Amino acid sequence: MSDLDLDELRDELADFAQPEKKGGRSAREERIIASFEEIQRFADQHGRAPQHGEERDIFERLYATRLDRLRALEECRSLLAPLDHQGLLAGAENAAAAPAEEMDDDELLAELEGAAGATDITDLRHVRATAEKRAAEEIANRERCEDFPRFKPLFDTVQADIDRGARITQPIRKDAGFLKTDIKAGEFFILGGQIAYVAEVGDRFKAPNGESDARLRVIYSNGTESNLLLRSLQRALYKDETSRRVSEPSAGPLFASESETDDLASGTVYVLRSQSDNSTVAANRDLVHKIGVTGGDVVKRIANAKLDPTFLFADVEIVATYNLFNISRIKLENLIHRIFGPARLDIEIKDRFGNPVIPREWFLVPLFVIDEAVEKIKDGTITGFVYDPKTASLVKHSASPLPGDLA
Structure with missing residues (x-):
């Protein structure tokens, strides 16, 4: 020791000195933070943390896998906690990733590969997460x-x-x-x-x-x-x-009693009869019908009829339904209402606040004429027909089709 001056001692000890951290953090820590910042950008854009699930975009599933890894590692949670202003690390106890003792530096860096410098969720050129590998087998890598x-x-x-x-x-x-x-x-x-x-x-x-x-x-x-x-x-x-x-905007048959393999189920035309005690309705109960189209269940559609001015604030009875396929519900409903427009029921009721309401889907039409109209729509011969209240029948309106006809 006496033969070794201070300069030589400093040189000897320099070999054992820890490398100085750039910016106070190691490359490993910088990589972890960069990966977490990508997930934070996703959360900012979508208002939530990335989630797993086959129905999710492959990029979201990738971020969800990364987040699981970061949540599972104590050193990552400690490093990222001061930066986690969105609470993304919450639920770490439910993370499905491998515990820290089972993941070495190489494995962690492999999980986070490509995170540093990546600014877009579609930039996956260097990522090798399991979620991406599995998705890539099914669909080619997507790019911008x-x-x-x-x-x-x-x-x-x-x-x-x-x-x-x-x-x-x-x-x-x-x-x-x-x-x-x-x-x-x-x-x-x-x-x-x-x-x-x-x-x-x-x-x-x-x-x-x-x-x-x-x-x-x-x-x-x-x-x-x-x-x-x-x-x-x-x-x-x-x-x-x-x-x-x-589907294409319009294609195929309008109605069918049974759907074929290639038919696209679209909805149901329903005909309702009101139980309202309104004098006009009560006097013409067998003729007053509501004709509508729904994409859901008709029973559910009318469940709260007595609370809805559309249904005249009264219970209703389903008197006919027709399943339809491969057609726009809106266009079909407009067509039906045009055909029976001359027989639209002119009735005004008050809502619960006393405001006047004029329901638009009730018609003074016999059920057999509605059946006939459906048959003409079904075989494509409805073009130009309109309902005549005087004769209670469908009559040829003109040589030109009605506006909005599904010809």
């Missing part, structure tokens, strides 16, 4: 659709059509014989909670199993796209229990 503005009006139109009933959606059932050949360019599906548009179908080729296949370009309503195969899209649609096929 650079020309999405060209497709966005299509998605807006389809969503508006679905909302107003101009298009309907049909669950994808494997036992119904949904084939790869049923997937064509220009079609819309709902997959993983997103509307998917088949923009392009490439040249056909023979797959290793000998079946015909093709490469697709599929655009999703969240601004991403993928180039998966026909068989991969079919498999993904089968696997997603919430997947649906979107």
